[in-house]
Amino acid sequence: MAQLSDNIEKFIKDLMEEGTQVELRRNELAQHFGCAPSQINYVLATRFSINHGYVIESRRGGGGYVRIVRMCQRNEDNLLSVLMNQIGGEIDEESAVAIIKHLLDLQLVTRNEALIMRSAMQQDALALPVSAKNVLRASVLKSMLKQVFRNAQRGDKA
Amino acid sequence: MAQLSDNIEKFIKDLMEEGTQVELRRNELAQHFGCAPSQINYVLATRFSINHGYVIESRRGGGGYVRIVRMCQRNEDNLLSVLMNQIGGEIDEESAVAIIKHLLDLQLVTRNEALIMRSAMQQDALALPVSAKNVLRASVLKSMLKQVFRNAQRGDKA
DNA sequence: TATTCTGACTTTCTTTGACTATTATACCGG
């Protein structure tokens, strides 16, 4: 249950706390969790990706480090167009969910709205090639985003 | 003749108790009952389907799980399964919008939520035959409905 | 005969280890 990767993710997020970034030694962390160092890379890749809103900077060699930076929230003004660009013609489910979570963080949508949007992103039942699903998902997400930003402009509170 | 499936069903329902959901390991449960793991899937499919008012979420791989969530009936006895049947494999935009409006009338969704759902139903940009769009729409709508009827209280943590 | 149950096969997610790449530092010849 409490998976190694999940624990490492939590550990890092705890380290971040209120700050916007954290720096660590990959090998030390691996040792702390008694795992292979590359496990750390796995966690970073699957939980701290760009789509999750993080950037990883690192350096090898003596005194090397891994720095995890939480991206600052983008200006809401052009957020819609930024997101539209980011989505493009297709998007995978994970990235879509990350975008929705971002909206939630920015309080542009309520928790329930985010959940509904997220559910619209899971098309697992559809018997289609993944690439086609990504195209469909992009279309649906963009449509919903336009709606959300219409609401946001009005400043509606449901 | 207390059938194995019946026992498993009862076991799961006991686990749920008053709660709205329960999480378990498929293999552990199978072992507990000394049966094939796929037996669990059979029980889930035949006793915990959407029409029974449940949704199943799961994850594979290390640390995998199966989560069984009981839906909210909200006095509208079996509205969800009625709607699911009504939607079937495809649905046109007009009917979808009608269903969403119905949910709004019943105050099962807020106005904003309804707007978002409706926007997810308009796939005009998509260069696809109408029939294909209807299939896609059905899939997205059903997915959102499941979310709406989930028992999670408003403002709940996932 | 319809329902239940199983097993082989598939898919997804995690973890590891061997190999590679980069950087800092120590060491050397000039």
Add this chain to the structure above:
DNA sequence: CCGGTATAATAGTCAAAGAAAGTCAGAATA
């Protein structure tokens, strides 16, 4: 003292093994 080179100390990559859960056709059973 300077510049280059070897060495050590890091981190990165990738493929393969491991650890779950899913699917489905067919056997077993009520």
